[in-house]
Amino acid sequence: MxxxxxxxxxxxxxxxxxxxxxxxxxxxxxxxxxxxxxxxxxxxxxxxxxxxxxxxxxxxxxxxxxxxxxxxxxxxxxxxxxxxxxxxxxxxxxxxxxxxxxxxxxxxxxxxxxxxxxxxxxxxxxxxxxxxxxxxxxxxxxxxxxxxxxxxxxxxxxxxxxxxxxxxxxxxxxxxxxxxxxxxxxxxxxxxxxxxxxxxxxxxxxxxxxxxxxxxxxxxxETPKTGASKSRDQFYWRGFNGIVFRYVCFPQTFWVSIARLMTVNPGWLDPVWLCVGIAIARDTDQLWILKGYVFGLKYVLRNRHSLR
Incomplete structure (x- = not known):
């Protein structure tokens, strides 16, 4: 072939x-x-x-x-x-x-x-x-x-x-x-x-x-990171795209998945409670993944008709 x-x-x-x-x-x-x-x-x-x-x-x-x-x-x-x-x-x-x-x-x-x-x-x-x-x-x-x-x-x-x-x-x-x-x-x-x-x-x-x-x-x-801004960018888009992916590919269970993201450890993405706890301890990577979650959810709500 x-x-x-x-x-x-x-x-x-x-x-x-x-x-x-x-x-x-x-x-x-x-x-x-x-x-x-x-x-x-x-x-x-x-x-x-x-x-x-x-x-x-x-x-x-x-x-x-x-x-x-x-x-x-x-x-x-x-x-x-x-x-x-x-x-x-x-x-x-x-x-x-x-x-x-x-x-x-x-x-x-x-x-x-x-x-x-x-x-x-x-x-x-x-x-x-x-x-x-x-x-x-x-x-x-x-x-x-x-x-x-x-x-x-x-x-x-x-x-x-x-x-x-x-x-x-x-x-x-x-x-x-x-x-x-x-x-x-x-x-x-x-x-x-x-x-x-x-x-x-x-x-x-x-x-x-x-x-x-x-x-x-x-x-x-392993491709080396090019500084803190690169790391933050990666974590932000991991959170953002993770939210968008759930809505685009699993719309029927989207809100249940968001609720699960608040409470459990669902594989690739860290749960919100863990991100908050680590962010409070001044871990900037976790703060940026939290920002990704928030802006990803705002993006989905604003574009929910065109994304489907």
Missing amino acids: DISLIVVTYERPAEIERLLESLTRQHVPPDQLIVVDDSDSDETATIVSEVQTESTLSIEYYRPSSGSMSAARNYGLRYADHEVVAFLDDDVECPPEYVSNLKDAWETHTSAAAIGGPALWVDDAGVRVADINETVLNQNWLTEYGEQRSSEGDWRPPRAVQTDQLAGANMSIKRSVLEELEGFNTVYGGSEVYEDTDVMARIRECGGKIVYDPALEVKHY
Whole structure:
């Protein structure tokens, strides 16, 4: 089965160079490789040109200034020619058998709508930073209230298993499914974007099968933060987009999910009471996620008709 591979990148020339070099070492090269560069600088363009010159890797390079991860993914999707569209983050590194194993996975799981695998967190030296969880029990869960947890950074089951969601760092989806869903939802802003969780929720709603295969493991390098403002931005958008995601994908249970967010620990998002307590103790990250909750809820109420 032929596969189009899309990489979206933003101001990470060193990281995209490492990824592209790993793709030059594939036992089976990607049938189509698309790089969508949202960077302001020209460094990534230079890296892509150098890799093309020094290897046999064929790269379709686009620079659309799309402004968001969702829009950039959709831009790349326009140029995808093949039946399966795979997405990798720019800060991962693939083993030489990755593309071959991905093709094998789609040949094996022909009824799947989406297939992905571990994106194990590693440090700058490529050494794992978390213990591996090898359970066959689903660790990438998504509830009817929009509560979710994604454990691709440390979960490597002994065999392929069905799961609720995949992370955008390492996922592939049938192009026909993405076309039916009209691509990725561009309603999510800033960093900590929920575009991958959103598309997985919509695939599940349509009855699509999602497979998590340990043979598709990649290394996911920890990208260093660039100061306190970057950290606050990430926490704010995590809270904001988490609220919007619940309304967009789980409108029937939205207010119950908000009530649960006030009282329990619903997976990825911290409960409000915990954020308040930590914020009082002068933890600015938790204060910013609280602000994200508040402004996310205001955004939903103001735009509730257009979001549906």
